[in-house]
Amino acid sequence: MSEHGRQDVVPFSWPDAASRLLRSEMALAGVTSAVLARRISELGSRESEASVKNKIHRGTFSLAFFLQAMAALGRAEVPLGRVWPPDTPIGQQLDHPNS
Numbered sequence: 001m002s003e004h005g006r007q008d009v010v011p012f013s014w015p016d017a018a019s020r021l022l023r024s025e026m027a028l029a030g031v032t033s034a035v036l037a038r039r040i041s042e043l044g045s046r047e048s049e050a051s052v053k054n055k056i057h058r059g060t061f062s063l064a065f066f067l068q069a070m071a072a073l074g075r076a077e078v079p080l081g082r083v084w085p086p087d088t089p090i091g092q093q094l095d096h097p098n099s
Helices: 014-029 033-042 049-058 063-073 091-095
Strands: none
Touching: 014 049, 014 063, 033 049, 033 063
């Protein structure tokens, strides 16, 4: 709460959402950062456990890295809608933000 009794609103962070999504998919698959790094390396992209941890922590990894991670986790489909707030305008809603 702020000093005036209002709750402070924390702005939505896309990098944090990306990080949470990847970490949740790793947890569902029961895969550690070390295993993920080894599997991604098997796909042809050299990754160490430390580099994987850093990318996930920052949440600013590339789409290519995310796709490699999903392949390494055996995930062909990922429910993206669960990562952003429910009131976030998406798709064509962004063409008419005032409606």
